[in-house]
Amino acid sequence: MLQEWIASALVPHVPWTKQQMVDLLEIPPQPQMGDVAFPCFTLAKTFKKSPADIAKELAAQFDGRDGIQAEAAGPYVNFRLDRKRYEQQIMDELTVSDQRPNLGKGEKVLIDMSSPNIAKPMGIGHLRSTMIGAALYNMYKLAGYDVASINHLGDWGTQFGKQIAAYKRWGNDEAIAANPIKESLKLYVQFHEEAPHDETLEPEARDWFRKLESGDEEAYRLWKYFVDVSLKEFQRMYDRLGVSFDYTLGESFYNDKMDAVVDQLRDQHLLEESEGALVVRLDEEGMPPCLIIKTDGTTIYPTRDLATALYRHDVLKGDKLLYVVGGEQRLHFQQVFAVLRRMGADWVDQCEHVPFGLMRFEGKKMSTRRGKIVYLEEVLDEAVARALQIIEEKNSSLEHKEEVAEAVGIGAIIFGDLKNNRLNEVDFSLEEALNFDGETGPYLQYTYARTQSVLSKGRAAGEPESGTAGPDQAVNGQLGDSGWELLKLLTRFPDQLKRGIQNNEPSVMARYALDVAQAFNHFYNKERIVTEDSSLREARLKLTELTGASLARTMHLLGLKTPQRM
Template identity: 50%
Template sequence: MLMNIAASIIAPALPAEAGMTEEKLAGMLEVPPQKEMGDISLPCFVFSKLLRQSPQKLADQFAAAINEGAGQDGEVRASALGGYLNLTFDGARWKSVIVGAALAYGYGHSQAGQGKRVVIDMSSPNIAKPLGIGHLRSTMIGNALANLYAVTGHEVIKVNHLGDWGTQFGKLIVAYRRWGDTAALQNEPIAESLRLYVRFHEESEREPILEDEAREAFALLERGDEETHKLWRFFVDESMKEFHRVYDRLGVTFDHYTGESFYNDRIDGVVRELENSGLLEDSDGAKVVRLEELNLPPCLILKKDGSTIYPVRDIATAIYRKNELKADEILYVVGAEQSLHFQQVFAVLNKLGHTWANTCRHIPFGLMTVGGKKMSTRRGKVVFLEDVLNEATERALAIIEEKSPSLPDKSRIAEAVGVGAVIFGDLKHHRQLSVDFNIEEAVSFDGETGPYLQYTHARICSLLRKGNYEDLRGQGHLVDGAVLASNEAWECIKTLSRFEAVLKEAVSDNEPFVLAKYLLAVAKAFNRFYNSGKIVYEGAEPAEVASKLALAAATRNVLKQGLNLLGIAAPQEM
């Protein structure tokens, strides 16, 4: 918000030939590296060539114009240093304006993406396999992005593109027919399916013919064999029950569950389109689209036995999302190891004349390990996501029992803290970095953790109750910026003012980390303000208390919104 205010002050001081709107100008503004330089900076280098003057001279001119105009009221000062125009806000009015705005519902929201429909492909687990800790990344990065796109004006459609087709099912079917236990499968479908899948890979190393049997079993499934399809349907239905239970705990919902099998009746059309376009070529009996001109390996469309492979299904999927879901943008929140695959898929779409493929974007993320070890379903090395959530919740409950034994509804709060700790433990990292998950560190109430943010929010709620903030508001006490005179209060207010810009940046970069990092800055700024002087104390003037509590309430609003956007609950008590 302060950026917008600064832009409105700077814009009249710029010559018309600079061609600057307030919106464009706001996007160029920066926070100076040192507080002594001011509150907001404009680098003038960009204007130097256009206006044929040095950046320093332009900064001097702009500062003089502002000080002669808006600066005359003494509430804003302009200065020039090193080619930068710096603004310092001195008046109480700006504090009142920003805090008042930050108290409102929907503060920070914008309509930057109005009129755009975004389809987000996220989570996408494989049927008959457990949701492991590695699935956390696609699920929660995707969920946070969906929330961020929504509050910046986009229409969002969340799609769970289930891995419910492919040779893996041939392997599972062969394993079940050879070593399966029907009672065990019905009792624990996911655990038993994983056991069978692991055994298949162990046995196939000694008996390679199993791989041929698996390919034949999948070919039977593709041809519609009734018995094979019935078994496949059982695996799908039981898996969905397991997935829903974990998604409910994470607070994640989807608009569509459309697995790879959903697009089966569209694949033949894609293959014909490729053939008619002269793009499909033979390669040792398989069918490929060559992409040498893009320095990419050929994109495999059909295997030697004529069965499909996932690139052609993803091509059919993209076309469906564009034509049927009317997507303006399609985001694929999928691990970085699939980068080449998406390059190939988008390239084939472009060669088919679907230029909208340029609006398809792969949103890659790094690997999640536990104790430095990579997960592998083939080897049975899987850390179940539900087990991690359970352990985090148990640890959170133990901390609550120790620190707040009389807290009501402890189990519910422990669930919110434990699950929130796991989510924030992921999202606080740049998505493209690999993450080695440490549950003890994630559940800590100290440091850069989810529980730290939740505790700060709960602490503010307690402060507002103690100070009877709602009663003071009801008595007509407004925010008086003059009361918020400390440096700590102003730094907290400036941090709150950045909320809208942070949300836009997180969407622009497709990076929830931007918001996670910002929320830590908000919490730290508030805690410095909280510790800098008394807020509620005996003998204090109601107007003073009301203004300080208003800043606390504004901080609570931003923390709650931000946590919710990341998919994390914000308890009022802890």
């Protein structure tokens, strides 16, 4: 908004389009430097002058009569807007605008996310793909894309041979019926503990998987049981996290679609034999061969992901395919995309692996094979219990406090992940995530509740007679310095959303939400909002209302709920 106004004012003086200048304009690092800055470096060649001289000449063109003042600062022109003229105009535009940049124009984006393995409990490590994917879904949708989320369940592969073999050896039907997921994990862990000492286990597992692939009735019955109980368990977790999917299509869905992929690779003379296996060589791309068929004749992940990509593009009509999968799978996706390109799929340029760093819990890496897993449900329960304890201590008379504790506890877990750059490793700390004073979900929720409390008090104050400006009247406008900085920040939502989408980075929106919350709390502490002067009160309450709406919109993008009271 501000950048567009300044760009319009620059058009008569610079031989560029308005959009070119909007793209160049910056926000000064310090408020005292101005509201918007224009760097003159790229004009040096056009005007054949130094950037500093160009900045002085441009600044001289603005005398403030149009509400815009300019000052040269080295190679920059720093612009200041007249607050008396622009405060109300900005608030009016924010009131009528939904701040939804139509970036997508209906382009269809398919997001592969969450994708837990069947017969394994959801651990805290599953949180990253699930919530990064859910946030990206919301961000793309708000920006005008046609979005669909896909839960690509790990419901096929050699691990099921191991699971069935372990069940056949040590399974207890009564124990499994009582706690199917944890008991299944126990059997899986036992398999990996026993395998180094029992050379018959691995061949037995491979044999069960071959039976499963060939349609053996007993193998299929056991596999279906593990799938069904797992889906039921997963759904409970997704419901608590507020996450849903447009498609739940496991790896098994593509079983009848892989032969066509293998046939196409063979017809295109891309398959080569290597030590009894079939591969696509990627020497020219500087990568190792992509394994398509293993030596025992069974399929493997790349085969399935080739079929998956083709289905999503050809049948689901995805224009852009995103894979929110851990960074350790980087080479795998590079190979799959390279093979697709060899197959003639020119749309592969719209396929993107969205990697993320490892999540540790108190410094420990998790492994389902070794049973080192921190159950997501236990973490959520603990977070909610601690949130309820804090509420009891601070506001024991709060209505619906159990419901608020659920929103705060789970919001703390979600935001504790999403505030981090997705490529960074996250060492999760429950104590840190629940801090009401830090850069946390509870801090955002508390700040939102504060805006609603202020609005409630403001409405209760009534409408006394308007007099002259009171002693807290700001020199440059009705909002004060802190209110002006907050108002400018609220205009930046569309730019932040655009940047978050361009980088597939939800942390952009998380940091923006923190900036807005911190700016509002500064405004709240510096200025009287519910003042006796009705003109000041009206303007400051309007800013409070806009702040609450901005916080709610951004928090909902990230998957956080917004309790009215805390």
